[in-house]
Amino acid sequence: xxxxxxxxxxxxxxxxxxxxxxxxxxxxxxxxxxxxxxxxxxxxxxxxxxxxxxxxxxxxxxxxxxxxxxxxxxxxxxxxxxxxxxxxxxxxxxxxxxxxxxxxxxxxxxxxxxxxxxxxxxxxxxxxxxxxxxxxxxxxxxxxxxxxxxxxxxxxxxxxxxxxxxxxxxxxxxxxxxxxxxxxxxxxxxxxxxxxxxxxxxxxxxxxxxxxxxxxxxxxxxxxxxxxxxxxxxxxxxxxxxxxxxxxxxxxxxxxxxxxxxxxxxxxxxxxxxxxxxxxx
Amino acid sequence: xxxxxxxxxxxxxxxxxxxxxxxxxxxxxxxxxxxxxxxxxxxxxxxxxxxxxxxxxxxxxxxxxxxxxxxxxxxxxxxxxxxxxxxxxxxxxxxxxxxxxxxxxxxxxxxxxxxxxxxxxxxxxxxxxxxxxxxxxxxxxxxxxxxxxxxxxxxxxxxxxxxxxxxxxxxxxxxxxxxxxxxxxxxxxxxxxxxxxxxxxxxxxxxxxxxxxxxxxxxxxxxxxxxxxxxxxxxxxxxxxxxxxxxxxxxxxxxxxxxxxxxxxxxxxxxxxxxxxxxxxxxxxxxxxxxxx
Numbered sequence: 001x002x003x004x005x006x007x008x009x010x011x012x013x014x015x016x017x018x019x020x021x022x023x024x025x026x027x028x029x030x031x032x033x034x035x036x037x038x039x040x041x042x043x044x045x046x047x048x049x050x051x052x053x054x055x056x057x058x059x060x061x062x063x064x065x066x067x068x069x070x071x072x073x074x075x076x077x078x079x080x081x082x083x084x085x086x087x088x089x090x091x092x093x094x095x096x097x098x099x100x101x102x103x104x105x106x107x108x109x110x111x112x113x114x115x116x117x118x119x120x121x122x123x124x125x126x127x128x129x130x131x132x133x134x135x136x137x138x139x140x141x142x143x144x145x146x147x148x149x150x151x152x153x154x155x156x157x158x159x160x161x162x163x164x165x166x167x168x169x170x171x172x173x174x175x176x177x178x179x180x181x182x183x184x185x186x187x188x189x190x191x192x193x194x195x196x197x198x199x200x201x202x203x204x205x206x207x208x209x210x211x212x213x214x215x216x217x218x219x220x221x222x223x224x225x226x227x228x229x230x231x232x233x234x235x236x237x238x239x240x241x242x243x244x245x246x247x248x249x250x251x252x253x254x255x256x257x258x259x260x261x262x263x264x265x266x267x268x269x270x271x272x273x274x275x276x277x278x279x280x281x
Numbered sequence: 282x283x284x285x286x287x288x289x290x291x292x293x294x295x296x297x298x299x300x301x302x303x304x305x306x307x308x309x310x311x312x313x314x315x316x317x318x319x320x321x322x323x324x325x326x327x328x329x330x331x332x333x334x335x336x337x338x339x340x341x342x343x344x345x346x347x348x349x350x351x352x353x354x355x356x357x358x359x360x361x362x363x364x365x366x367x368x369x370x371x372x373x374x375x376x377x378x379x380x381x382x383x384x385x386x387x388x389x390x391x392x393x394x395x396x397x398x399x400x401x402x403x404x405x406x407x408x409x410x411x412x413x414x415x416x417x418x419x420x421x422x423x424x425x426x427x428x429x430x431x432x433x434x435x436x437x438x439x440x441x442x443x444x445x446x447x448x449x450x451x452x453x454x455x456x457x458x459x460x461x462x463x464x465x466x467x468x469x470x471x472x473x474x475x476x477x478x479x480x481x482x483x484x485x486x487x488x489x490x491x492x493x494x495x496x497x498x499x500x501x502x503x504x505x506x507x508x509x510x511x512x513x514x515x516x517x518x519x520x521x522x523x524x525x526x527x528x529x530x531x532x533x534x535x536x537x538x539x540x541x542x543x544x545x546x547x548x549x550x551x552x553x554x555x556x557x558x559x560x561x562x563x564x565x566x567x568x569x570x571x572x573x574x
Contacts, residue, residue: 066464093470103465107483107569117469120479149569169469 011077012172012205014040014063019072021058032058034230035072042077042172045199045206047216049266050226050234051273056209059231060175063207064097065089076172093117096166097175101182102158104150110161111137111146117169133168140164140198156187160194167202176208180215189247192218200244213266217241217258218250225265228273235265324350348539353546356539366528369544370551373508373524377500377555380439384496388444389489392451397481409448417441417503421510435507442503443496450495454488455481487570490563497559501552505529525551 021033032055040046048056061067063074063081068088074081081089096117104113114133118124124132137146140160150158159179166174180188192215199206210216216223220239227234239258241249249255328351329336330344340346348356360366395402395409417438424434458481466476508526523531525548532540564571 064464064468091467093468095468097465097468099461099465101461103459103461105462105466105480105483107486107567108479116466116471116479120466120472120475121470151569165469 011042012040013042013077014038014046014173014205014207015073015075016040016059016063017073017075019059019062019074020070021055021062021067022070023058031230033062033069034232036232037072038224038233040205040207042205043203044221045208045219047220047223048207048209048226049211049213049216049223049262050231051228051266051270052211054226054229054269054273055231056226057177060097060177060207060209062089063173064095064175065091066097093121093169094172095175096169096171097177098159098162098166098179100178102150102155102162102179104158104162104165106149106151109147109149110142110153113150113161114165114168116165121169129168133164136164136168137161139201141194154187156183156191159183159191163195163198167198167204171204173205173207176206178209178211181211188212188215193247195219196243196245213259213262214250217255217262218245218247223258223262225262225269228269228276234269237262237265348542352539353542356537357543357546360540360543369523369525369528370547373504373526373548374551374555376435376439376504376508376524377497377551379436380504381443381493381497381500381555383436383440384443384447384500385489385493387440388447388492388496389451392448393455393481393485395448396452396455396485397477409445413445418506418510421507425511431511435504435511438507439500439503442499446496446499447489447492450488450492451485454485454491457488458484486567490567493559493563494556497555498552501548501555505548 016036016038019033019036020031023030023032036059038046048059050056058067062069065081065088069082070087071084073083074089075083076094080086104110105116108116111130111133114137115124115126115129118129118132119126134146137143140163142157142160142164145153145157145161150161153161162179163174163176180191183191196219198204206219208216208219213223217239221243223237223239224233225235225237226232237258241252241254241258327344327347328349330341331347331349331352333339333341333345391405395406420438420441421434424437425431428434428437462480462484463476466480471479504524505526508524509530512523512527525544528547529541529544532538532544
């Protein structure tokens, strides 16, 4: 079932062990992530769903190295990113983040955006980086947009550029934080198929945060439902719909079954979170 | 954001959006036509008001005391052949250019340092905020005392006029840079220097542009006043080489009232020209803002 990628993919195994993260904004100690453990095998698309503000993004930020953990450890391919001796993971291009509302550099053309990583890491010179970026953009169906600025593209295309910009760094894990939240349903479905297409080509491990259950089931090998704050896996669903998938699966009986099960689990947490009056985040 | 005819044409990338170069046809453009009509209307109104004694029998208040456009035009025609008048232009332009260049080249790094270094900001910002409310013109007497030449004291006052605006704009611009862009750059392996050069710097460019556009206007305000107060600086020995501000003051003292108006309009034109140049440079520096969003 995960067959397509795992064979050629040996990188990107992510292990979160007993992660704890406290927030202390005004002396009010808030537990954002509480004893959260999750193992993501290399080449898996792991979809994380949970109520708003439950701490999913905190977890993602800890993996990316934007925030440290208070205890616990995160390991990538056997290397400890953060643990007892080092609370903050180093920020690295092996774990590139694609943000909710996009973070393309508006003053760079799409090609320059994509070529950014290899250039600043001095892995390629400018010409080589541009050539590689050109190739990857063509592969992703972005030919013709190379010399336009991100502001000239629709948000769907921008998100696609951003994913190519992440992939050019050959990351072990792609960290996606609700990348398609702002898109309309039609662009979303196009983006989903494009992302899967990219995944089938690269087999990159994907850690994908979303609120959209259909998105989660359609894309993921597994869907992890998180508890309302503090965040920890409540229930993990194996999505036993074979890859490669296309939009036909949305109407399959198995898909509807899974949707009903997962929705029940999520609704319970959403109700709790709503009762607490949590803010979006 | 650009609306000037004849703006630099973009390289091939976007041919349909090239700006047409200036030609008489531009007058068919509605906004150009409206501009011409408006200026003409003001001139007619001014002519009628200024000559009100002749056709009304009494002088209208304020406008009746102003020299009429035909008198001003006649004075101007005479001045066009007077090298002293052009020297005034040159002098003021040089002062503005110098003060503006100094304000930009000191203000931008200073603003960037304030924005990126919190220790420096802790020391420098309070001092900056204490000095900022002092109007540049209040510095004139002090500047005359502590700068060795009159010329330098005028330049200094002009510099101050642009400096505060530049610093505040750079500072504000740096604060509006989205933190996620910086996180994204870091996650792609950018060093601190790369983040400064490839993110902060281009990120504040639009604000530097706004600062420059405001500052060039302020420098013209300041240069004129500084020239009036200081008596025109080094060139004041000859009556008409102390800059346009001094030219106006001198015309007032000498009683040649049409020349006052000529001086004023000259400053209007000079200010407009320098703003146009600055706007063009800014548009060139920030090509991503010129494209349709």
